[in-house]
Amino acid sequence: MTSWHEFIFMGKHGAYVWSSYLMTLVVLLGLFIGFRKMLKSLKKQVQSEAMLPSDKRQKTRKLKVSQPD
């Protein structure tokens, strides 16, 4: 790599190279955020149930996940 110009345009192939890297970033970041949210939401659900007085608690807890994966 000799210049910023070359780095951005990748010798006419900028769109191919950058779209590959960008898609990878988007997909992997999406998984990261999704999994993080999933665990946080599960934690919140358990917490809010723990707040209830013991006679109002359900006998079986049923946690929900917003997304299937």
Added chain:
Amino acid sequence: MAKAWRWFHQLGSPKYLFQKTGQWLPWIWGATLILLAVGLYYSLWASPLEARQGQGHTVRIMYIHVPAAALSMVGYIAMAIAAIVGLVWKMKMAFAVVRSIAPAGAAMTFLALFTGSVWGKPTWGTWWEWDARMTSELLLLFLYLGFIALHASFSDRSKADKASAILAIVGVINIPIIYFSVKWWNTLHQGYSVTQKGALAPEFQVPLFTMLAGMYLLFAALVIMRLRAEIILRNQKSRWVMEWATADAKKVTHD
């Protein structure tokens, strides 16, 4: 040997596995970020253009295409192994691992197909060709998605685990087909280069192997994140889950 077995049994305990993975995760993320920072510096900046095939800058796509494709297959094999462990030893946590690999594996398969397609256009002049390598990789994506869909279709979790474990094990036949496709058939996709001595010049090896290491760790980290959510979901009735969830809240009220 006895020690190894004890370790294996301990990992079968949801609470132990949840605690251990929580300790490992920051280290794995740290190593991942360092490797990816170095890897990206080489892949996008400090590595030379490809001249022998006339690829120029498009060779840079290789540094994510190859790790993604490798992980799509390795991830599936890991899924099948965990599925066998789950079925043979009736180990519940093994099924949780199988389920946790699937989304990250599907993502890697999609990325291998996407980057391959984007690389194919400037190199071969086509986005897609129904050759053996690409078709079998596409089948792998459907196997991952099929696994997730099958698992979701049962309301009883242990039935879902068993049925989808069988799909994971049967589907592993596709892996050698993907791997050997470039040898068994005439494919548009090029033959072996990473594992073939002399086929990949040293200046391309540095970025590729750094990115491979970084992506393997990233994959492991994502699987572990998903696994931790899966463990909580599957053990929601356990006392330790309640203790884990309320631990920070207690700290606040007692201070």
